[in-house]
Amino acid sequence: MEHHLPVLLIITPLVAAPLCVLVRQRLAVFGLSLTVCWATFAMAIMLLVRVLDSGEITYQLGGWSAPWGIEYRIDTLSAFVMLFVSGIGAIVLTFAPHSIAREIREDQHYLFFAEYLLCLTGLLGIAITGDLFNLFVFLEISSLSAYALISLGAREGVQQTRRALIAAFHYLVMGTIGATFILIGIGLLYMMTGTLNMADMAERLRAEVQINRKLMDVNETRTVLVAFAFLSVGISLKMALFPLHMWLPNAYTYAPSVVTAFLAATATKVSVYVLLRLIFTIVGASFAFEKLPLDTELMVLSLIGIVVASTTAIFQTNIKRMLAYSSVAQIGYIALGISFASLDGLTGAIVHLFNHALIKGGLFLAMGCLVLRLGSAELDDLRGIGRRMPWTMFAWVVGGLGLIGVPVTAGFISKWYLISAALERGWWPVALLVLLSSLLALVYVWRVVEAAYFQDSPEQHAEVTEAPAAMLIPTYVLIGATVFFGLWTSLSAGVAQQAAQLLLEVTP
């Protein structure tokens, strides 16, 4: 049993998803998905504990040994990613019932649960697999179900109406382009190495090959360079790295709040994981950063992205959209951390995956509470809400402080690592830019605070009351976690550092 844990982690939600469609009955479906999500979370915890105890775990699917069969390979990084993806998945689903009752048509609720579980399967699968093609399959599972989940926001009567469909379609087009690029990249790599197993591929890329009577390393061939270009662009699209983020704001704005919370906290993060795998496990850091200028490229794009997206966020009137732009900026921080290619930088990037997942997840759950009561996420409707929904707004403010990165919140820990990584290299302008950009976050967070606490509520919201405890508790679990992991960092920063060490040691 224990031995089969890796595969159980994936199979359980995968099997539960079609069951949801078969059962259809709302309460039963909810019960089933909730159990599955928490069970998945429990398994992810067990896996992380095992990995931390005894190092990397491999699992041969169906007993077919690698590189022929599909192999699941769990190191610290993947266990860590699975931990927070499944954790957020479980908490957000616990939050869901009231929220989807308002935002999703009743006859589509079973679809929501099925797609949610599929999406979770896909995201976990990406993190667990050691096989590049298998990774692509999981990426598509998660993406396709994400498109469908977003389109569920198209409920008549609720403000957003049909725009969710357009947003989902836009995401579908962009996402598919990204996926195609990734597939082309994988195909080219397969052509050059004849394997799809990542570890095996990494070895073979460093082998020698004779081309036109010239002896050269496989990873010096033009094919591999092209493959890498396709892969990195495709992944950047999926992770919404500036300027490939255009799909994200609409998708986050018009999706149901629960879906936004889940996707914002997990989907882009898992894509970052794929990028880390590509750079550090498959092609090697020296290839990406020394032979190719990926570090410079990531740094420039992420810095521009941080500033532009944070500035754009300031001018948004819809708070979900504002948070979406903030997500683009936060992806910039993560990419910036990767671009330093140092232990501190990489630790900062990995820990920010985790911290930002908690912060954004918590913030979007608070948004879910607000949308439940107000039917809108417009800044104008939020006026005076601090007095009507004090608990929700307090959670929002704490989450907002996390975004700014004030001490005692998780956001501060990430910022600390990023800044010390920048200063370690002597790049103080970069450090200053990171610090100044957190002040942009202060501006957009404080617009909401001032509206909520210093203005009078519009008349149509005079009767608004606090959100139900069933929603507040999950929100506070995530928000509480941002404070907890701002104080106690052995799990977050400690594990992230270990993961970063492993990634950096792998590279020659």
Add this chain to the structure above:
Amino acid sequence: MNPETTIKLALALPLATAATTVFLGERQRNLRESFTLFGAVALFLVIAMLAPAVTSGARPAATLLEMIPGLAIAFEVEPLGMLFAMVASGLWIVTTCYSIGYMRAHHENHQTRFFVCFAVAIFAAVGAAMAANMFTLFVFYEVLTLSTYPLVTHHGTEAARKGGRTYLGILLFTSVAFLLLAVVWTWTIAGTLDFRPGGILAGKADNTVLCALLGLYVFGTGKAALMPFHRWLPAAMVAPTPVSALLHAVAVVKVGVFTVMKVAVYIFGIDLLRTTGISVWLMYVAGATILLASLVALTKDNLKARLAYSTISQLSYIVLGAMLANSWGVIGGSMHIAMHAVGKITLFFCAGAIYVTAHKTEISDMRGIGRTMPLTTFAFLLGSLSVIGLPPFGGSWSKWYLALGAAEAYQWPLVAVLMISSLLNIAYLIPIVVRGFFFAPVDGPEKPKIKEAPMLCVVPLCVTAVGGLALFFFAGRIYELLTPIAQLSGN
């Protein structure tokens, strides 16, 4: 009780007070306020228990948790922190009494929130005072900024929103953009952030870097209100008066100058500052702030605004003391933390008492106020004399040592600045008292009835007024407490 427990208790007490306040809420306000008062007294006693050990040379320490591998939230009580913690917690007791009187007489809303945030702010101030490394100090510095924001914007009006915006904007901007950068930079250069006697930066970087770093520290500590980052302090005056009194004359601003002092003594080390001369330009920035702020204070008709600018000016005395980088400067500056606190809190208490009783905020309306509120006006006089620094008031000692320090550093222009500033202090404080006692009231009869503020307001302000007098005679104790830091500078 061993010192470690004492330190933890000192941190837990204000938090426990905050928690009980939340729990008791508006309905049981007598009980709620008794608990606050109890918490304040207990905190002072607990901190006082550490004093003998610190005076005799011990350094009680405690480590709470490791926030980032290698960087712990840790505490160590040394003389400077001891002094500051005593001042902050001692004045918390007085202010609590005053707040109860003020808030009730004024029928303020959200009193529970007020007392909770107040307790959290004191927690942050005490934490900062006892910090064992720059990281801990920074964390508490930021907690203090955030916990005082709801206090500044307490009234929830448009003016409060604007004031709060300036307050938070400047304090967070400076601390995030400059101070945090300086802290991380120090961490990468020195590999540690511990406060060590003699500093941690000597020989770690060249003078240009050190000079830039010092600038980042001093300007990054926005709470020290060095020009041009002083605008937040007048903006914070929209807060209820007890907040202005304790936080914007004692806790918040003093955490600022305390940080500067700690950085000078324990991060750079006084010797390093003196031998390299990297702090000279900052002496002149501080000197300019002293004069300019005093001049601005002269033009203000709103009493709290005038006091705020006076505070800005007085804070720069302490910054100047730190930047002078000799034992007299350090002793004078550190002593001024206590002396100015007691004097300025008296003045703010008086301003609040006048506001609660006579509903007057503008100085020009306060003619003849001495006839209706003789006790308050007299206390205002005592407080003014202490701030000006005339014997027999505490403020005279700190200014004396600062002048000695400036002379020892051969900065004669700065000695002149100190003298001129004292004259300016007289010019903007004494007329208020003179008009109060000797001018006819603006309206009403020539000899009106005496109508003082509520008991709970008057007693505290008398206590602090007399405190300013008493400190003149107890300055020796403070001097003794501070000598170990001054000796670090080798002369």
